[in-house]
Amino acid sequence: MKDPFEAAAEEQDSPPESPIPAEEDVAVAVDVDEEEADAPSQPQASAPPGPAGAGGGGKGKEEDEEEEEENMDVEFGKFPSGGDPDKMAKMQAILSQFTEEQMSRYESFRRSGFQKSNMRRLLTSITGSQKISIPMTIVVSGIAKMFVGELIETARIVMTERKESGPIRPCHIREAYRRLKLEGKIPKRSVPRLFR
């Protein structure tokens, strides 16, 4: 198995790929299209720090300073190892064209995440032990966030097919979950779940 740090040095693309390519002719999914269009390029451009402050304050990341720093770094993209000037220039060009709503959504996309403390508590309760390292919470949070992304994007695709609009409803999520299961993106339970 490759050393993860070697892999990080080689690989460059970070954002999750959408399950299905963007639909061009749907008004509702405009913002989703923008993000899916961004997906192949790398979101390492320095996002404007101004509105970020207001948005970041309410995200409940008061405690973990480490978490705050990590999100800030992701925002301002100072990774020389991944900094492809071409991609960064493209990203900057795209970002400069964003409407206010698109920028707000993109900011939420970059800055949102699971609270480290909550994640650690959940992992501890699942494993029943205390040996939850910080890197482990980081990795699980990252994987879980991408999974949420897959769910929501698939749910939007479902809505598009059904020609519905507005906030996502549980039925869309359930259909999205069913489709992800068919794609094999949901870990299968070797032991069936009792007592639901």
Add this chain to the structure above:
Amino acid sequence: MHNSSSSGPPAKPRVGTSQASEASLKRKRGVFQKDLQHMMYGFGDDANPLPETVSLVEDIVTEYITDMVHKAQNIATKRGRLLTEDFLYLVRKDPPKLRRSSELLAMHEELKLARKAFDVNEDSLANAE
């Protein structure tokens, strides 16, 4: 017909928080609610996602994480402790997730080193006075 066994959604009362820290199936609802609302908006939902949708996504994600951890534990017990690498192994077939996880780990290491260097500088400055 009333089913008196402990079935149904894990909607445990918040009173028993001190007991919840013990290894149990108790799960508070809405633990990730705030985070999820922002996340769902970022990924394409409405600015104010429906509460029932957020709850459902939280349930799904918690189940996903639980299943992942159990799978990781199954792999890990052959070797010993549960390690971060076990999770990387789990997502090896999902290139975006693997790349992102590796990137996050690398960032974390960089930050650690940067902070260490900062502390060393602080110390040497303090000693110089």
